[in-house]
Amino acid sequence: MTQTQNVTSLPAKRYDVIAIGFHWVMAVLIGGAAIMGLMIDDVPRGPPRFAWVNTHSVIGASILVLVVLRLVWRKRNPPPALPADMHPLEKKVSTPVHHLLYTLIVLVPVFGVVNLFYRGRGIDFGFFQIQPGILQNRSVVGVVAEIHSLLAFSLMGLVGLHTVAALWHQFYRRDNLLGRMLPWK
Numbered sequence: 001m002t003q004t005q006n007v008t009s010l011p012a013k014r015y016d017v018i019a020i021g022f023h024w025v026m027a028v029l030i031g032g033a034a035i036m037g038l039m040i041d042d043v044p045r046g047p048p049r050f051a052w053v054n055t056h057s058v059i060g061a062s063i064l065v066l067v068v069l070r071l072v073w074r075k076r077n078p079p080p081a082l083p084a085d086m087h088p089l090e091k092k093v094s095t096p097v098h099h100l101l102y103t104l105i106v107l108v109p110v111f112g113v114v115n116l117f118y119r120g121r122g123i124d125f126g127f128f129q130i131q132p133g134i135l136q137n138r139s140v141v142g143v144v145a146e147i148h149s150l151l152a153f154s155l156m157g158l159v160g161l162h163t164v165a166a167l168w169h170q171f172y173r174r175d176n177l178l179g180r181m182l183p184w185k
Ligand code: HEM
Pocket: 030, 033, 034, 036, 037, 038, 040, 053, 056, 057, 058, 059, 060, 061, 063, 064, 105, 108, 109, 110, 111, 112, 113, 114, 115, 116, 123, 145, 148, 149, 152, 153, 155
């Protein structure tokens, strides 16, 4: 590459295989956690609800671990440059939207964990448990549950926009932006 070449004039490159793996595994887990969260009130109180919230929490906690690993990987393996022919406005919003997605993917589970722990509960992963031993505190739960819910709905809304944008690129613009994030070419 010569010194005069601009990075954005490079052909559109793909995300690396690890980033693609993180993206799709986490998309499935986040979708699952969101659906389970939305259905919590429909589950009968007592043991069925405990089991449901526990599964929701196990998935959520896995998301928290994965997003930390994903961000470490991303720091060491930065995403590919945006395609040169992208609209300037898209170029401007794309990275901040991705950063906001990451911020929410961290904050939603963090508030979920605090929400759970201040209900006086722990997480049962089957082969081990996390029991923080925090006493139930309804006033903390009231606030934290609201924050968890608000952030979760913001994440779902942003994921919706993000998905529409990806499909719009694929089927309307036909620029194959989606191909950058698919495991196959
Ligand atoms: C990306 C991950 C997550 C998503 C998308 C998510 C989403 C949701 C949603 C939509 C609700 C229902 C909110 C409402 O309408 O009031 C909810 C409730 C809840 N979430 Fe999460 N959550 C996530 C992670 C977690 C984690 C990691 C934990 C705990 C370790 C957790 C614990 C809870 C608890 C305790 C509730 C309230 C259950 C109840 O009402 O009995 N969540 N979550």
